Amino acid sequence: MESTAAAKQHQFGRIRVKCKWFFFSAARHRPALRRCAAAVRMDGVANADADTSPTKITQVLGKTSDVPPGTKKVFTVNEKPILVINDNGTLYATTGICSHYNYSLENGIYSNGKIRCPLHGACFNVKTGDIEDYPGFDCLFTYDVQDVNGDLVLNTTEKELASARRTRKSNLKATCNDAPIIVVGAATAGH
Secondary structure, three states: OEEEEEEEEEEEOOEEEEEEEEEEEOOOOOOEEEEEEEEEEEOOOOOOOOOOOOOEEEEEEEEHHHOOOOEEEEEEEOOEEEEEEEEOOEEEEEEOEOOOOOOEOOOOEEEOOEEEOOOOOOEEEOOOOOEEEOOOOOEOOEEEEEEEOOEEEEEEEHHHHHOOOEOOOOOOOOOOOOOOOOOOOOHHHHO
8 A cells, every 4th residue: 555645735715725635545446535634724804705795775575564473474586585584573584595405495494593494404593594404504694674664674785685595604723733644454445
């Protein structure tokens, strides 16, 4: 069994990853790639999700009576579904489709500030849009919705309406340990 080490640096959007890789090969098997260490750093971006689009959108969705306390309803803004939830007088608005499989959240189960997709069970926090439970990985956008003289008024931007999902900014930073790692044993590759 031979091994060689190579350092590689990749750029994924605004995250740089520097890894050391060990390649192991056996006589009759394809090389298997093993990662030993990674260092991840953010490129000094204050907030990758910060919305800087200049075009603000203010739209009346309907009457507040359209969404009585304890109910939810989907409205359409610029051909995008917006789910409005009335949690005993507190209004929340979020993307109306699940980021996992683009399924409507209108028939989802709402409880304690969370909406669960009826298709595969992805769960989202309606205050932040963050995903709380998988199978999805992306978060939802949340929107400012207010009761103005009996009207539901949505305040947002074009950028927020352009996408149905957003990624959560990670504050996780890993450090690289350059100590060598030795893998002993070949498992089924030794036969």
